[in-house]
Each structure stands twice: as C-alpha cells, then as structure tokens.
Amino acid sequence: MYVLTSQQMKEIDKKATAEIGIPEVVLMENAGFCVFEEIKKDFGCLKDKKIAIFCGKGNNGGDGFVTARYLLEESKDVHIFIFGEEVTPSSKVFLQVLKNLGADIQKLNEEVITSLYQKKFDIVVDGIFGIGLTRDVEGLYKQVIEYINSSKAYVYSIDIPSGVCSDTGKIKGVAVKANKTITFMYPKVGNILYPGTHLCGKLIVKDIGIPKVLAENVNTKVLTKEELNLEKLYRYPDTHKGDYGKVGVVAGSKFFPGASILCANACVKSGCGLCFLFSPAENVVTHNFRYPEIILMPVESKDGIVTFEGFKKKEEFLQKLDVIAFGCGLTQSEETEKILIHILKNFQIPIVIDADGLNVLAKSEELHSLLREYEACKILTPHYKEASRILGCDVDDVAKNPIDAALEISKRFDCVCILKSARTIITDSHKVFINVLGNPGMAKGGSGDVLTGIVSAMLSQGYDALDAAKLAVYLHSLSADILLERKTVQTILPSEIIENLDIAFRRVIED
Template identity: 35%
Template sequence: MRYALDAVQMKNLDKKTIEQIGIPAMVLMERAALYVAEQVREHAKPTDKIIAVCGTGNNGGDGIAAARILHLWGYHVTIGIIGEMEKFSKECREQWKIAKNLGLSIRTEWEITEYNIVIDGIFGIGLGKPVSGEYAKVIQSINQSDCYVVSIDIPSGISASNGQVFGCAVKANETVTFGEQKLGLLLYPGATYAGKIHIADIGFAKEKLDSLTYTYYETTDLDKLPIRMPYSNKGSYGRVLVIAGTESMTGAAYFSAAAAYRMGAGLVKILSAKKAIPVLQGMLPEALFAAYDEEDYEEQVNKALEFATVIVIGPGLGVEAIAKKLLLKVCKEAKVPLIVDADGINLLAMLADEMIPDVLQLTDEVERLHQRIYYIKEILPEGTILTPHLKELSRLTLYPLNKIPCNLIDIASYCTYNNLMIYVLKDSRTIVASKDLRYINVSGTHGMATGGSGDALTGIIAGLIAGGLEAGKAATLGVYLHGLAGEEAAKVKSTYSMLAGDMIEALPEVLRNHD
C-alpha cells in the first residue's frame, strides 16, 4: 500500500523535513535533481540537445540543478529561464549562480525545435491559478514539439490535489515526483499528462499519515486476500444473497452472483422475479434460487435474509413499486453487511425525491448533497456499501453531473461526513471512501467501460466479505482486483472486445499466484 498526497500535505511534509528535521532545502534539491538527471540519462544520446525550461521557484531550481549535473556528465544542455529573475526563490537563485559559474548556457529566449529533450521545471505543486501569457506559450510550444519530455514533480499546469488542468499543461513522457505519489498524478486528466511516473525518495521525513490520506494498492497488497483453510467446507466461506434481476434484466443478477462465486464465496443465492429464475438457472446452475412476486415478497425476503452473511441488492432490479418495497424491507431487516448497487441507488434517489422534495429548491449544491445523504443514512443500516457510477451519484446527491469529475475528491468527503456508510464512487479512477477511509484505485483499463462491469464489481466485493473481510477492506481490495481482472481480460480479448463476463473469467488468473 502506498500513499497519495495532495499539495497541502506534501508542502507540510517538505516544511517539516526542512524546519523540524533540519535537512536543508538545498540538500533535498540536489537529491531531486540527481534523480531527474539520471532519468534523462536513460533516454539521452551523446548527440542530443537538452533544454531545462525553468521557472523562478524551487521547481525551477530543481531543473537548473539537473541541467548542471547533466552538463558535468558531458551532455549538451541549455537552461531556459521563464519568468522574472528578480523573483527567484532563495534556492533557485543559488542554483542559477552555480550554473553560471560553471559556464552553462543560460537563455531567456529560445526555440524548442532546437532541442530533442525537455526538462519541465516551470511550475511545481504549488500552482493554484490558470496558466497564461508567456508561460502558456512556452507550454504549448513544448507540447507541439517532438521532444521527449521529463517533468519535475508534476507536469507544469496540473493541480497536484485533483489532477485538473490550469488552462494548459505540459504533456510529459515521464514524471519524476518526490517523496510520495501526488493525487493529481493519479486522477484524470492529470494522469494522461504525467506519462510514466517515478517516485523518488529524496529524504523527506517519514511520518504516520492520518486515515484520511489517500492510499492505493500494488500487487503486493494481494496478501490481504481472505485466508483459505485446508480444513473447510462451503459453509466456511460465507453465503451471498443477490437480490437482483427482472425478466428483462437477468444479466446483472448473473454477473454479480458469478463474480461472488469466482471470488471464493461458499454459497450464492439469487432472489429474483419468478419469470427470471428459469433463465438464471441455466446461466449459473451452481447458485441457489428463490423467487418473489407482489403477494409473497415479504415471506421470501425473510427466508432469504436468514440465509445471508452478506447481501447485494440492486443490479437489474428495476425501479417499479415492488423493487422499492424490496429495498425498504431489506434496509429495515438486514443484520449483515449490505451492498446497494445500480437500481438500488436509483431507488434511494427516488425515495429522497418523494420524502424531501424541498431539497430540490436549494441552490447551494453542497447543502443539497448533505441533505440528501442525511436522509439516505436514515434508511440504510450502518456500514452499508453504495457503489454508484457518476450518473447514479448525481441522481443520488443532486450534484450536477458535469461538475462531479473535477470535484470527486471533495464529493467523497461530503458523502461520508457524519455517517458510517462506505461509498465506492466508480470512475476511471474509482474512489472508495468512508468516515475514516480514503482509497484511490489505479488498476484497470478503459476496456472495462462496458455493460455489466459494475455488477461484477459488486459480486467481487460481496465474495470478499463472505470470505471474512470487513466491509471497508473488501471494498478497496475488490475494486483493485476488479481492475486487475480487467487488465488480464484485455490481454486476451483486447480493450475493444472484452465483456463483463471476460473479467469474471479472468479472476482465476489474477488469483492463481496467491492461492
């Protein structure tokens, strides 16, 4: 598990290292510059011409120092200064003096087309306003060139906290970032500008980060999988109840149930509409089945709840009156972990529309969101997992859909404030958040943007809970495994042709080496 910090957290870590630990800023800068220079050397030929485009802050100082190191290694390097030299930071000015004393070429005017490699040291993580004027022109010239670009800490023009573009930004082939990963390098669109990311340990203070610091997983985190015991039986690995599907939407129920089985659940029961059962039996004969209708749904739900150690409700359930009754009964009676997905989330939004219509009149988007979440938490059992994609999240919270992608970090905090629900906010970078949990997922591929993918994720999470993981860990590990399965499926089917079922069938390969 690794951490991903925002700009404020990283600045605080930098400040602590310098002021409390006592490591001088110039020492940190020299180490940072060495990492950058070594990365450039991996790609540079002796005949290449390199330019370090440097601003006047410490990011520029890093660039000047990296240029000097490459110069001493025998490379043809120019330093291009952008901005007023009178505004040099203390460390940047010192690096400029050293470079000048060594006779490096330092220019304030240049043509990017004269060079093969660009070191981007224009802005660091502290940028907080749109890029304009001379800076925008330089960034555009870099992006329009054929140069190989290495950015220092973060591509200039990208927010370190949320990955948004401040007007324009450098498109790097590689980014060398320092200390810890930056949220802005993981979130889109920042991730598309960063290229290959290298995390360099330059000596920042090691400290325990709080629970609201974002984490992400690597393959070593698969050791968090539930333990399989030699002496065990199907009753040892939990019982998943999937309340899902209608006659016209059997696929969603199947994907959730099949994924739960593939994830190791001992037993899976599907509670669905009567006309859907024959179809589902043919699709997944390993499952148990129960049917409901308008007359006997309460009795069937009661029986099914007695069976379950974890419950999934919503995939392909529809939003008719009977579906609403099922959801309300399950929310009232459930005594085990509950996952609400798809139509379950749409039903919650509809209930909120009916019960608190005055919220629709509020103009403040965050206040509307808080009112909706407060109502929803009164319906759902504590610890419920909700798995909305962005459109479902907009329906649930009334937060404008077009504003969600650039505010997903903040929305995760808004949704989890003062409640114990767990939100799995599905996007290209899915976020899992609760009152004391923040996780950002980095596995997966764009081939997963296909129908049924979210239903499979729900089943994977349910299977992990059935196997013994607590809900928060199951949600984070489930999202990560889902992404790995997508990557594995893409190797075989391609990102164009993969289907939700391919991801489920890829799970065994992902899990094979961790059995």
C-alpha cells in the same frame, strides 16, 4: 504507497527543513540530481544531445537549475529558459551557480518562444510550475507549454506536468504532455487521477532524503497488493459451505436480466458458500446462463419487475442470509424503493447497494435516513453519475474532485464507498485508497454488476467492509488486466472477467 495533496507535501517539506534541519537547498539538490539520473539512465551518452530546460520562478524551477548543472557536465548543448530572475531564495542559489558556469540562460519572451520553433531539441525538461499551480495557465506560460507539446523532443516533467492540478489531476487550461515524470518521495493526487496520470507518461517516484516518518499521518494510498488482507482467502481442509457465508442477490428485471446473472455469477465464483438469486419469475429462461450452483428464488413480479408483496413472501429466506447484494437491474420503480425500505427497517444484514438501489436512494429522504441509521456494515458502489444524484450535485463536480465526493458519501451514510471510474476510489471516510489497476476494456455495461458480486462474496467470507471493498476492486481490475495480456480492450467482456477470476485469485495468493 502514500498519495499526497500539494498542501501535505509542502507541510512535509517544511517539517523536513524546520524540524529535522535538512536545508531546502539540499532537498533541491537531491531532486535535480534525481531528474538528471533518469535522463542519463534513458539516454546513456548525452554528448551529442541538444537539451532545453524550462524553469519557472518557484522551487520547481530550482530543481530544473540543478538538473541543468548536471547536464552541462554531459553536453555542451544545454539551453536554460527562464521566465524571470525573481525566483525563490533556494532557486536563486542554483541560478547563480549556472551563471558562474557561463551557462546559456535566456529570458523568455514572445520573440524567444517564436525562435524555439526553428530549433530541434532532443530532450526537454519541464520545470515550470510543479505542484503549486492553482490558476489557469495563460500568457507566456501557455505559449511555452504549447511549444513543448509541439516539439518532437523527449519530455521530462519535474514532479508533475506543468498545467496539471496536483490535487485533482485536472488540466488548468493547458498542460505539458510528458514522456516521463519524476516526482519526489510520494506521488501526488494529480499524478494518479486522470487526466493528469495520462499526461505524466511513465511516473517515477524518487527518494530525495525526507524522513518517511513525516508522512505517517497521510491517509490516502495507492491500492497495492501490500494493502490487501489476504488472510481469509486461505481455507482450512475441514471447512464446509456454511463457513463461507450465504449471499442473497436481489437483482434483475425483464429489462435488465443480465445484471442479476453477472452479479450472482461473480459472487459464487468469488468464493461465497451459497448464493441465492432473488429475481422475477419470468426471467427463468435467462437464468439458464447462470452457474448451476446459484439457487434461484423466483419472486412474483408485475410487468417484469419484482413486487414488494412478492418479495415479502421470501422473508424467511432473507433471515438466513449473511449478506444482501441489492440493486443490479431492478429498475427505479416504487417497488424497488419499498423493498429497500423494508430491508433497512427490518434487517441488520451487511448490504452492498449498487445501480438502481443507489438511484432510488438518491430520490428518497426516507431511505437516506434509514441508511444512516442502519447498523450493519454497508457498502455503496456508485459511478460518477449515481454519486452526483446521491449528493445532489452536477456530475462534473464529482469528476473534478472524486476523492472528496467519495468521502462525502462515506461520511453521510457511515459506509464504505467505492466510487467507480478509471481510478476507483475506496474510502471508509478515514482511509482512502486509489486503484490504479484496470483498463478501458472494463468500460462496458455489466462491469459494475460483476464488482458488486465480488464485494458481496468477500463480505460473506468474513471480511470487514473496507477490506472486502479493497480486495474486490483489486481482483476485479486484476482479472481484466490479465485478460488484456491475450485480448484487446474492445473484446474484453464483463462475463470474461468473472471467468478469469481464478487466475486473478491465484496471482494474488501465490505471487
């Protein structure tokens, strides 16, 4: 499913009208009916329902006028509130229809808003702003939204809750908290990213008759099962471990021994043929928690941190690898930086860089340059803070527009970027996928290490970087969601996500 920015949706609307010849009033009529249809489906008989509809001056308000007309056929207690009669031409058509029908239309002012608190509405329809909002919400608009949020009515928002930026999901000062949002043709970015997606309540996408061919050039999609390449998950009977790749996990220290275990366990559980764990020798006791299938490659260390000289002694094994997973729990030491420089200078092996690999990358111009020139496929898996270090910006800047941040990292290093968050972004700088699976139970240390292991295993089985990233993110989140069917978000552990991968794989393959 495509995900659109406000500008993309406006251009599609414009083409539907100017090039295809569908009048704007027809699209508005269809949109308003779709909203009414959802209300009718939810409530059934509306005869005794008291309904308030708040309509802004743009086309979102016009959709509200159409909705009001249909609701007037069902209930005599429908009240339309407007901010003024200076509305768009198409909206004016439907405002006049309501006037001709003798509908109760009131212009909002402070006195009217104050009186609303004395009334009890069953249903509120929010048609104030829609997808065009760019400024902070102030004045009467702010007061109305505060009233809507204080009411105990069931709230429907048209296209997107008013006050939510449709391009980022951020709140422009104050925003409606809807029970259900009806958006048209395709979800908008603000419908999918937090906090906008939370304020949408249940999101419904309705077709209003715009030809789908007009969206063919959109490059952002929701990550669904239909977007996954499952071909390589099938295994022919006459195969052996060598057919599924050899992964070298370079990870761990005495400070973070569990990171290496989680990464390697996830890797071998996700189907790689052989998994080698390059980690400090003194962590052998901790490595008892690893799957016995993992081949331990003890690396000489100093103060519990792998050394560059110790790592070089394992070079003959590195040459046999198909994939390197680098960074989980290594620490941000100079030795970590030297090892990554050595790998990028002397090998051309697909590499997944996470955690401390990203942290040393952020501080080193030499690593920046080497990674840009590295010809084998590369996947970077930063969270917001790691992304901000790499980009040299504040973490709030990443949070404000994570899609742009992921795209910038992908372009800068010619890599696939997996920007991890509640809505993980995956991009190869051309296509963008937004993952909507997963739950707060994943918000625990170690979840990222598990993802790195899964991604590396997908690469080792022959997937290209983008397909590997998509499949890994999907399986990772799906496994956590399956756990939530029998556990709570507080008790889900990253190690359990690994153990539960067999069910996630089965659902993806068989459903």
